[in-house]
Amino acid sequence: MRTLVLNAGYEPMQLISWQRALCLVMSDKAEVVARYDTEVRSVSQSFKLPSVVRLVRYVRVISRFGVVRCTRKNVLMRDTYQCQYCSVKCREESITIDHVVPRSKGGKTTWNNVVAACHPCNRKKGSKNLGDTGMVLLKQPRRPSFRELMGENGQETLLEWLPYISQAG
Numbered sequence: 001m002r003t004l005v006l007n008a009g010y011e012p013m014q015l016i017s018w019q020r021a022l023c024l025v026m027s028d029k030a031e032v033v034a035r036y037d038t039e040v041r042s043v044s045q046s047f048k049l050p051s052v053v054r055l056v057r058y059v060r061v062i063s064r065f066g067v068v069r070c071t072r073k074n075v076l077m078r079d080t081y082q083c084q085y086c087s088v089k090c091r092e093e094s095i096t097i098d099h100v101v102p103r104s105k106g107g108k109t110t111w112n113n114v115v116a117a118c119h120p121c122n123r124k125k126g127s128k129n130l131g132d133t134g135m136v137l138l139k140q141p142r143r144p145s146f147r148e149l150m151g152e153n154g155q156e157t158l159l160e161w162l163p164y165i166s167q168a169g
């Protein structure tokens with residue numbers, strides 16, 4: 001189960017594990033905005049897992065607010081852990097990130113240039129340009145919206161987050 005972190009101004013920032021979210025709350029770095037119905041029990045108390053927390057202090061974000069950053073995890077989520085060349089679905093440990101325009105040829109780590117790829121396809125493509133390999137992309141990579149990315153976490157969870165996501169447009 002994951003927790004949505006909001007910046008002090010309620011802008012959605014990222015998803016973290018509920019354990020990490022609790023740590024933020026316990027150390028007074030964040031406050032709970034909404035909770036799941038699921039309870040966890042410790043020796044002395046029980047509490048509902050936070051579904052949304054808000055940071056107490058404003059954190060300056062490099063990207064524009066509400067815009068999803070191009071990280072390995074986010075790219076894999078966008079591509080639903082499916083190799084974008086041979087369309088095989090992979091587990092997290094057996095998938096990697098491929099630069100469509102290779103880094104050695106100036107390709108950047110941007111949403112339009114990175115895709116999920118299985119290791120065999122990643123090796124096959126190597127540092128060649130896509131056109132020289134005969135390989136074809138399943139779909140043209142692009143930046144997903146926050147909503148698209150979080151849709152992968154299930155409808156129920158999405159509903160709880162919706163009011164906060166909507167604020168980000």
Ligand SMILES: [Zn+2]
Nearest residue numbers: 083086118121
């Ligand atoms: Zn593949």
